[in-house]
Amino acid sequence: MTSSVVQAPAPLPPSRAGRESAEANRRRITRVALYLLAPTIVAMAIVVAYPIVISIINSFQSDFSGIDPKTGLFQQGGFVGLENYTNWLLQQCQSGGKTVSCPAGTNESQFYDSVFATFLFTVVTVALETAFGMWMALIMNRSFRGRGILRAAVLVPWAIPTAVTAKLWYFIFATNGVLNTVLGLHTLWTADLWASRWAIIIADTWKTTPFMALLILAGLQLIPEDVYEAARMDGASTAQQFVRITLPLLKPALVVAILFRTLDALRMYDLPAILTQGGGGGGDATTTLSILVVRELRSHIDSASALSTITFIIIFAVAFIFIRLLGANITGSEKKARKVAKEL
Amino acid sequence: MSSTSVAGPATATAERPVFAEETLARVRARRRRAAGAAARTAIQAVLIVVWCLLPFYWMIVTAFRDPQYTYDPTPWPTHVTLGNFASAFDTSYGNYLGRALGNSFFICVVVTVIALVLGISGSYALARLDFPGKGLVMGFILGASMFPGVAILTPLFGLFSQLHWSGQYQALIIPYIAGALPLTVYTLNSFFREMPWELEEAARIDGCTSAQAFRIVILPLAAPAVFTTAILAFIASWNEYLLASVLSSDQTQTVTVAIANFAGTTPHVEPYTIIMAAGVVVTIPLIILVLIFQRRIVAGLTAGGVKG
Numbered sequence: 001m002t003s004s005v006v007q008a009p010a011p012l013p014p015s016r017a018g019r020e021s022a023e024a025n026r027r028r029i030t031r032v033a034l035y036l037l038a039p040t041i042v043a044m045a046i047v048v049a050y051p052i053v054i055s056i057i058n059s060f061q062s063d064f065s066g067i068d069p070k071t072g073l074f075q076q077g078g079f080v081g082l083e084n085y086t087n088w089l090l091q092q093c094q095s096g097g098k099t100v101s102c103p104a105g106t107n108e109s110q111f112y113d114s115v116f117a118t119f120l121f122t123v124v125t126v127a128l129e130t131a132f133g134m135w136m137a138l139i140m141n142r143s144f145r146g147r148g149i150l151r152a153a154v155l156v157p158w159a160i161p162t163a164v165t166a167k168l169w170y171f172i173f174a175t176n177g178v179l180n181t182v183l184g185l186h187t188l189w190t191a192d193l194w195a196s197r198w199a200i201i202i203a204d205t206w207k208t209t210p211f212m213a214l215l216i217l218a219g220l221q222l223i224p225e226d227v228y229e230a231a232r233m234d235g236a237s238t239a240q241q242f243v244r245i246t247l248p249l250l251k252p253a254l255v256v257a258i259l260f261r262t263l264d265a266l267r268m269y270d271l272p273a274i275l276t277q278g279g280g281g282g283g284d285a286t287t288t289l290s291i292l293v294v295r296e297l298r299s300h301i302d303s304a305s306a307l308s309t310i311t312f313i314i315i316f317a318v319a320f321i322f323i324r325l326l327g328a329n330i331t332g333s334e335k336k337a338r339k340v341a342k343e344l
Numbered sequence: 345m346s347s348t349s350v351a352g353p354a355t356a357t358a359e360r361p362v363f364a365e366e367t368l369a370r371v372r373a374r375r376r377r378a379a380g381a382a383a384r385t386a387i388q389a390v391l392i393v394v395w396c397l398l399p400f401y402w403m404i405v406t407a408f409r410d411p412q413y414t415y416d417p418t419p420w421p422t423h424v425t426l427g428n429f430a431s432a433f434d435t436s437y438g439n440y441l442g443r444a445l446g447n448s449f450f451i452c453v454v455v456t457v458i459a460l461v462l463g464i465s466g467s468y469a470l471a472r473l474d475f476p477g478k479g480l481v482m483g484f485i486l487g488a489s490m491f492p493g494v495a496i497l498t499p500l501f502g503l504f505s506q507l508h509w510s511g512q513y514q515a516l517i518i519p520y521i522a523g524a525l526p527l528t529v530y531t532l533n534s535f536f537r538e539m540p541w542e543l544e545e546a547a548r549i550d551g552c553t554s555a556q557a558f559r560i561v562i563l564p565l566a567a568p569a570v571f572t573t574a575i576l577a578f579i580a581s582w583n584e585y586l587l588a589s590v591l592s593s594d595q596t597q598t599v600t601v602a603i604a605n606f607a608g609t610t611p612h613v614e615p616y617t618i619i620m621a622a623g624v625v626v627t628i629p630l631i632i633l634v635l636i637f638q639r640r641i642v643a644g645l646t647a648g649g650v651k652g
């Protein structure tokens with residue numbers, strides 16, 4: 001009411017001094033940000049970027065140095081182009097200077113088996129963890145007495161180190177172990193082709209579902225209660241409320257949670273490395289790509305570099321497709337930070 | 345149904361008892377439904393608690409059980425003994441759990457401190473300031489937190505062999521930072537974005553310098569976020585296995601490697617009860633930490649993912 005009395009100040013013509021000071025301010029902020037970020041960037045360059053660059057360079061070098069049978073001269077590895085990569089992708093081995101198809105039992109011959117195992121674990125565990133995680137989150141989101149106990153209990157599997165989890169389930173899955181005894185089975189959980197895979201999937205689902213549930217719960221808590229109230233007024237059933245309200249409003253949080261879990265599952269190492277040593281079935285039923293890299297690392301570091309680069313590329317390709325298809329907003333809202341910065 | 349309640353005033357007196365009875369029935373039905381829903385919720389909650397705790401419970405029961413009764417399926421503690429814990433710390437079979445605990449603690453504290461010192465200023469800049477190339481830096485840090493551990497393990501294995509660093513502490517501390525630093529920057533950044541920066545501005549207007557405003561106003565407000573991030577970075581480093589399994593020696597072995605390689609008295613016979621005791625020793629500090637700081641940890645875990 002009083003605003004009509006107060007005269008709005010006439011907009012000042014953009015003065016040169018004003019523009020210059022804004023420009024100077026922007027430059028000052030950029031400089032400060034650079035100083036503040038420098039330690040992080042330098043450290044990341046040393047511990048992440050530098051090793052990865054070395055790894056990529058190594059992946060084009062030959063592991064084999066020694067006396068060349070043809071020339072009789074000492075041969076130092078050297079540049080071999082894409083040979084390490086084609087060795088993996090075409091499952092080829094070098095034998096006496098010739099390229100042959102890899103015999104069974106070599107790491108190269110297990111490449112596609114481990115790609116299959118890695119994607120199998122990823123798809124099945126992420127699907128199970130999303131379904132169970134959603135269920136847990138929906139229960140945790142209700143208010144009831146003892147909710148605190150539930151929320152504390154859910155953190156226990158998350159807090160246990162994966163190495164301990166693997167040993168714990170190794171004991172549960174032992175041939176004379178409690179699971180076989182209680183269920184009256186004689187399953188060889190760490191040796192059978194599919195039993196060993198299911199052992200990994202069950203143990204991973206137990207360990208990681210709580211993390212998924214917490215991410216989904218945080219998403220649920222952002223949905224305002226009055227939306228549900230309005231829907232109930234309109235006569236929406238519980239199922240309708242879930243499909244029409246919960247799922248669409250939860251989608252951003254859900255997509256990010258699934259993306260994180262997928263990328264994490266693609267590099268799975270600890271659980272199969274300890275629980276089944278990558279074995280089962282013919283000997284490699286639970287060998288993931290990471291396990292194969294570590295195995296190759298002990299003998300052929302350049303070839304292992306090529307395989308770790310392949311793993312890296314697979315993970316980034318999945319992340320890229322994921323973000324493109326589902327539009328995951330992983331960097332969060334930049335708008336707010338921008339607004340605050342303008343006020344500075 | 346509702347036609348009775350909107351009946352004309354002339355018939356209202358006659359219909360009142362019917363109306364009251366119906367409302368009462370409806371209230372009772374609603375209460376019954378609510379009680380049923382509460383019971384269903386309770387049953388599901390119990391199921392989740394049992395599913396989450398049962399394997400952990402089994403680990404504890406086994407840890408306290410005499411090795412002769414390793415496969416005893418009795419669900420409550422029987423043949424209780426503390427012998428497994430003594431055996432777990434016994435070094436005569438080549439298990440150095442005590443030393444591994446010391447190693448893990450030392451390495452994780454150093455890594456957490458370095459990651460925080462480096463990460464606090466970086467995440468402040470990312471959350472607070474606007475500058476060209478910010479999205480690129482954020483993308484780089486996020487990308488780094490998603491790369492597979494083997495991508496840096498392979499080159500570092502070769503590099504540390506050449507430098508004769510394998511089996512020394514820096515051979516673990518340096519790659520651990522690669523995991524802890526992105527986590528720290530990412531978590532702190534999402535905490536810092538939620539901070540009431542107006543207060544800093546108010547302090548500046550009241551005559552504080554930038555540094556003073558940060559120290560007096562922002563730092564106390566940011567302390568819980570920093571503390572939570574420290575716990576998350578510590579737990580992540582404590583639980584790391586891949587890098588430690590390749591880059592550590594007997595001298596620098598971490599707890600996860602010690603647990604994975606635990607040897608018994610007889611070759612090819614897994615000393616399950618002793619391993620479970622060792623597992624309890626390694627896990628209990630984390631469980632206590634997690635239960636005390638439960639709320640903060642949940643906030644920290646979920647801060648990055650969902651606020652976007």
